Amino acid sequence: MVIKVWLTGLAWLLLSLLARPAAAQDFVYEPKNPSFGGGNTFNYQWLLSSASAQNTIEDANARNGGGGREEADPLTSFADNLNKQLLAQLTNRFITSQFGTGSGPVKPGSYTVGVYQIEVTPGSNGVSIKITDSGTGNQTTVTIPNVP
Numbered sequence: 001m002v003i004k005v006w007l008t009g010l011a012w013l014l015l016s017l018l019a020r021p022a023a024a025q026d027f028v029y030e031p032k033n034p035s036f037g038g039g040n041t042f043n044y045q046w047l048l049s050s051a052s053a054q055n056t057i058e059d060a061n062a063r064n065g066g067g068g069r070e071e072a073d074p075l076t077s078f079a080d081n082l083n084k085q086l087l088a089q090l091t092n093r094f095i096t097s098q099f100g101t102g103s104g105p106v107k108p109g110s111y112t113v114g115v116y117q118i119e120v121t122p123g124s125n126g127v128s129i130k131i132t133d134s135g136t137g138n139q140t141t142v143t144i145p146n147v148p
Contacts, residue, residue, distance in 0.1 A: 032047070033047055079114065087113060087116065094127065094144055107120070108121055108122050115133055115135045116131055116133055117131070118130070118131050119132075126143050126144045126145040126146045127143070129143070
């Protein structure tokens with residue numbers, strides 16, 4: 001029995017002499033991408049070139065001269081500009097006839113301005129203006145309230 005205790009003590013002594021103290025360190029997160037707050041700015045070029053090398057999607061705008069704009073037809077540009085000015089004048093006339101001293105109220109009815117179909121309908125809440133784009137079928141309804 002004494003030998004058994006003595007051998008157990010000797011085993012514990014050898015194990016304690018052979019065991020090293022545990023060492024640990026803190027884990028610290030360090031972002032790599034500078035766009036995600038705190039990353040190293042020297043990684044930017046490497047990340048960009050790596051992403052560009054892996055990109056397999058072709059940019060459709062690059063074929064059109066890089067700007068994404070095609071050459072506009074002067075007549076189309078003129079027609080678009082004219083439509084915008086007419087719509088701006090109609091808007092100004094609607095607003096001034098409802099809220100201020102304008103050139104008289106806009107008469108109810110239907111108007112066609114370029115590709116836009118405009119319907120003016122007076123109601124109890126004010127004037128309702130329904131604008132329909134005949135090219136796309138999109139509709140917008142605007143109600144200008146009556147001034148008390």
